[in-house]
Amino acid sequence: MENQYDVVVIGSGPGGYVAAIRASQLGYRVAIVEKYSTLGGTCTNVGCIPAKSLLDSSEHYHQAEVQFKAHGINTGGISLDFGQFIRRKGEVVAQNTAGLVYLMKKNKIQVYHGVGSFTDATHLKVTAADKTEAVLTSRYFIIATGSKPSTIPGVAIDKKRIITSTESLSLPEKPASMVIIGGGVIGVELASVYARIGTSVTIIEYTDNLIPTMDRELGKALQKSLRQLKINLLLGSKVQSAVNNGDTATVKFLDQQGAPQEIKADYCLVAVGRRAYTDGLNLQAAGIQTAKNGKITVNEKLQTNVPNIYAIGDVIDGPMLAHKAEEEGVFAAETIHGLHPHLNYALVPGVVYTWPEVAAVGATEEQLKAQNVEYKAGKFPYMASARARASMDTDGFVKVLVSPKYGEILGVHIIGPRAADVIAQSVLAIEQEMTAEEMIRSCYAHPTYAEALKDAYLIATGQGAINI
Known part of the structure; x- marks a missing residue:
């Protein structure tokens, strides 16, 4: 049958499109359903990607205003073309959504634009903007419909002021x-x-x-x-x-x-904050259970109470992060295939793209204290980093939390230049159960922002910083 699939993914954000691609790579006939006219969900269209585009543009403008003179760069008077500021963001989004269209075609994934609504546990009705309908039959479904902004009592969002x-x-x-x-x-x-x-x-x-x-x-x-x-x-x-x-x-x-x-x-x-978005899915028709907060209830395999229907990303519990959804997308597709993937939620890094950037993985000091876990902290300021001084990015620090008994890395917390990239090393280190001593013995390129990690580990183990 033309509309019969092995896996149908509802939602084309980072979790959804990754799940669809992985399922296709594993040999399944896959379709993806997206409510809006472009693929990519919140992250690509009105979230992560456009926000980072504006963050980068605004940082360039700010540097031109306050830092260029110190570098010997004289610009004269500068001004902001706000229209172009916004247009460039749109261009970045368009490039990314076009890339997703290419990936769907490359992986032979059928795309349906419209609102998906369950009629039962094996059928999904998709209603397009022009009111035309298609009914998809599938052995498995992966719900990846994401989230929407929430509000508080007394504040009604009108999208105008x-x-x-x-x-x-x-x-x-x-x-x-x-x-x-x-x-x-x-x-x-x-x-x-x-x-x-x-x-x-x-x-x-x-x-x-x-x-x-x-x-x-x-x-x-x-x-x-x-x-x-x-x-x-x-x-x-x-x-x-x-x-x-x-x-x-x-x-x-x-x-x-x-x-x-x-x-x-x-x-x-x-x-x-944001709330799980399941509007229009008609979950009751498929018998899918939700929690009081509106999120879909899943087990450790990301299955709902209906075994052939999975849910990932912002519609289930856990941090509302694009990379968390991506990992769950792969996890769900591989679980359907009978594999046994691994996902450690304690090692999902959190990142804030201010400047300096903020990034963290593992336990905070507050959590360790509340759990009565013994630890040693090592903290190294970027003010003492040669690389940071060269780039005039000396605000912030690296803080590592280490178990004094075996040197286990319990948490890493960074505020400083390129923290979003530097944190990746720490995610890998904790995942692979490396010790503080092993991190110290690793060779770090000089001068780099990542060197601050090595000095923080040296301080945590009582040896003292050795780099600048």
Whole structure:
């Protein structure tokens, strides 16, 4: 039959397209269903990729303003073409989505654009934008429909003045001011983008620290960096409401002392997290169970309670990260094939693409203390790194947490230049159960940002740093 498949993947984000490709590589007849007209999901279209494009563009502009003179580069007066700033981001997205179209064709994966809705555990109805329908029959399904921005009581997102990260990536003109509700990963990244190009930015965060899910020292160091960008940080503050005034938005909140305050800005960006997106899937028809938070319940094999239906990525428990979804996509496809893949959630790295970047893997100091786990910390500042001094990127540090008994690496936490890339070595080291001594004995190229890791391990083991 024309619409009969071995595996149908619902959702074409990083988890979905990776799952589809891996299933095809394993010899299955595969289809992928995508609600929108382009492939790639949130990450490629309105998340990771466009955000990093704007982060890079804004950092170049900021360096031209504040650092080029120190390098002997005289630019004269510089200005920002905000239209081109946004257009370049669009070009990057288009290149990536075109690459996904190529990969689907290369791997002989049939693409259906439309909303997928289960009619039972083996059939999915796909309704296209023009209302035409196709019914797909499949032995297996992998649900990878991702997530959508969430909000808080008193704050209704209208996508005009009270916006989400999606709208913030395509504003019609550079805003003079912006209030961001939430000091997590999305909030601090977008705060960096707009503060660098001259927008007056205020972050209102409910907890007393930025990026509260990460090691506390990282958040404290990030506060210092963001304040250098003149970002106003209102920590320990509770937002009560946000109102669209037409050409501005007003946010009312309680400050650290519980006193009522309000602030007005061109835009209010809501960055308080995301929720699992399963709208329209008609999960009940397939008998699929969900938890109270709306996420799909799966077992250790990523199977739902319906054995032939799997779920991955943001629709299930765990960090809402593209690379976590990718690993789960491979895991699900290989499990369907009868293989026995391995996935260690404790070793999914977290990254924040501010500058300096923030990256971490393993346990935080707070977690180790709460569990009464003995550890030694080694902390090396980038101020003492020759490579960092050469590039004028001396903010931040590397901190490693090591077991004093056997030298086991318990956690690595970095805030500094290229932390997102440097953390990969630590993920591999912990995965392969390397010790601090083995990390010290490895040869690091000089001068590099990664050398700071070696010195941190030397400090943790009581030997003392030896590099600059």
